[in-house]
Amino acid sequence: MGVNAPIGVFDSGVGGLTVAREIMRQLPDERMVYFGDTARLPYGTKSKETVIRFSRQIVRFLKTKNVKAIVVACNTATAQALEELRKESDIPVIGVIDAAARVASTVTRNDRIGVVGTTGTIESGMYTRVLKEYNPRVQVYGKACPLLVSLVEEGWLHDPVTEEVISRYLKDLEYKSIDTLILGCTHYPLLRSAFRKVAGEDVTLVNPAYEVAVELKEILDEKKLSCDGEVDQAGKKYEFFVSDAAEKFCDFANSILPYDIERVQQINIEDFD
Amino acid sequence: MGVNAPIGVFDSGVGGLTVAREIMRQLPDERMVYFGDTARLPYGTKSKETVIRFSRQIVRFLKTKNVKAIVVACNTATAQALEELRKESDIPVIGVIDAAARVASTVTRNDRIGVVGTTGTIESGMYTRVLKEYNPRVQVYGKACPLLVSLVEEGWLHDPVTEEVISRYLKDLEYKSIDTLILGCTHYPLLRSAFRKVAGEDVTLVNPAYEVAVELKEILDEKKLSCDGEVDQAGKKYEFFVSDAAEKFCDFANSILPYDIERVQQINIEDFD
Known part of the structure; x- marks a missing residue:
């Protein structure tokens, strides 16, 4: 080789x-x-x-x-x-986790980072663990979003239903005043514009891909x-x-x-x- | 045995x-x-x-x-x-298909039957084949609904998002004037009330389970x-x-x-x- x-x-x-x-x-x-x-x-x-x-x-x-x-x-x-x-x-x-965690822990200004992903990814706590290795001060808020993969595979990338679902999922994170959001599932970059629309311009989106x-x-x-x-x-x-x-x-x-x-x-x- | x-x-x-x-x-x-x-x-x-x-x-x-x-x-x-x-x-x-097809082909009055299910079930054409064996006159309209399983597993059984998604999926079937709808996925009976709300009282719902x-x-x-x-x-x-x-x-x-x-x-x- x-x-x-x-x-x-x-x-x-x-x-x-x-x-x-x-x-x-x-x-x-x-x-x-x-x-x-x-x-x-x-x-x-x-x-x-x-x-x-x-x-x-x-x-x-x-x-x-x-x-x-x-x-x-x-x-x-x-x-x-x-x-x-x-x-x-x-x-x-x-x-896909390490590099994204490194970047997110660097770009956050208020040390409050959100992570969205599948149930397995979020429950594993892996992002939290790696983020804290890079920056022990960060608070990490994970949110499992099981519907999003199906929405991508259905092709509803720019769709009011998808935006409503994302908005529902991000509600919890909003209350945490995160300023950085890791799109912790490889399907999610395809929903980047919907995430941007719901999360607003003030939240930095990190794309692990x-x-x-x-x-x-x-x-x-x-x-x-x-x-x-x-x-x-x-x-x-x-x-x-x-x-x-x-x-x-x-x-x-x-x-x-x-x-x-x-x-x-x-x-x-x-x-x- | x-x-x-x-x-x-x-x-x-x-x-x-x-x-x-x-x-x-x-x-x-x-x-x-x-x-x-x-x-x-x-x-x-x-x-x-x-x-x-x-x-x-x-x-x-x-x-x-x-x-x-x-x-x-x-x-x-x-x-x-x-x-x-x-x-x-x-x-x-x-x-799960045969008995539901037999019942649906009997209860329909206008011989127009809708079937909702996963992509695999709908693409297989199995319901259509079996329905036509029972009643060669029926017109069968299939619609794959890939999002519904995730919605059930998310627990959003009585939810406006779920109703909107069902309504989107049933739109095609509505134009076909079906009077009978087979809930052709084992998760769907749990969405029975949402289906009832969207489809209206005039459509007979058939539950294969x-x-x-x-x-x-x-x-x-x-x-x-x-x-x-x-x-x-x-x-x-x-x-x-x-x-x-x-x-x-x-x-x-x-x-x-x-x-x-x-x-x-x-x-x-x-x-x-």
Whole structure:
């Protein structure tokens, strides 16, 4: 495995494509292998133990593709499984939480930070823990928003119903006078304008998908793992794998990514147990 | 296996508990083993092939409990897998679609029937096929409502947002002048009053959970498999198994069932492959 090996990226489904998109933008020369666990999504409602088991299977699969680094592009999997995956791995494993927490703890002026995400992410308390490592003074207010993923997948991105739901969810956080809000689920960047509208201009929105791409670039540079640009990329630059329903994945991917993907391969991820 | 063997009931998660509840009401002497595939829910977005594989594993598990009949308490699994499961099984396997279709095709006066359900159920066209078998003249209008399961699980059962979402979904059906609406997802009976409010008094709502319990009773009677009431039921009348997060399942079950369940056992369903 050399510097021109691909980066492995995985998520429970399509949400991680917002991370893949940022990596494509910020590291345009890197190759990527993406896996979406569409047969078993969502992870947000599953236990830590199950999320670890699923994530291990995926890491095993990605390693068969000789990846040089792995990005856990799923907040739930980062919250529940990142520590375990890191212990077991000889290549860098990066999650979506760390970089976002670092940025949020820096940009807040009143040390009051809100985090929205799936039930699993919020209940894990992972954002709170990492935010307090960066800045022990911060108060962190988490709010689980289980409806938002379905709203994104329904395509109601700019819709009064979606705004009403977000407004309902943010009500609690409003009373806490937060000045920074982490969009702690990979689907949520697609609701950025609705969040902006409801939260107002005074709240800084932090997008973990953007921040993790920045962190990935730093780590690759530091470990001298950045692509040297000499790779033969004909048709193989980006590869996409899913555990179910490749066609639907393709439709959603093409609505998010800057180019149309030609091929999504379906695999049985349970074979990697 | 005798007449006092339990009935096996399964669903992708908690939705099938509305079916379990009806069986408890209508067949109060029968024992039951319930399995909820909480590690892999929802099934509604998964392919036919995957739903069949998951359902087969569950049937294998239920057979280790010596069930005398199996109720597929999940519309998606019924739509995608019932035929296969029946072919492979030596005991009665009953799905949630058939009985509801029979009733709907009888009660409609203008032969225009609407069906709401998950994307998987609606796209399978299973309701349409079965409805037309009972009454070839019916026009069937399906509408996938992916947001409703999340709204139920969020507990927003009597909520203006839920009514607005239902109203949005029913808009298409309204133009079709349906007089009968099948609530084709096991979560939906919990939204019955919201559906009633939006659809109005002139539309007959058909609840598959209720109808399948009626059908089960008929089949057990016909095959002389009904419980003779001499079973020792101390503590073992109803057993609940899940593939993940037993505690959350318990909370939801206790909000639906007529009694509080004491114990939910977690198993690794992939072991039954």
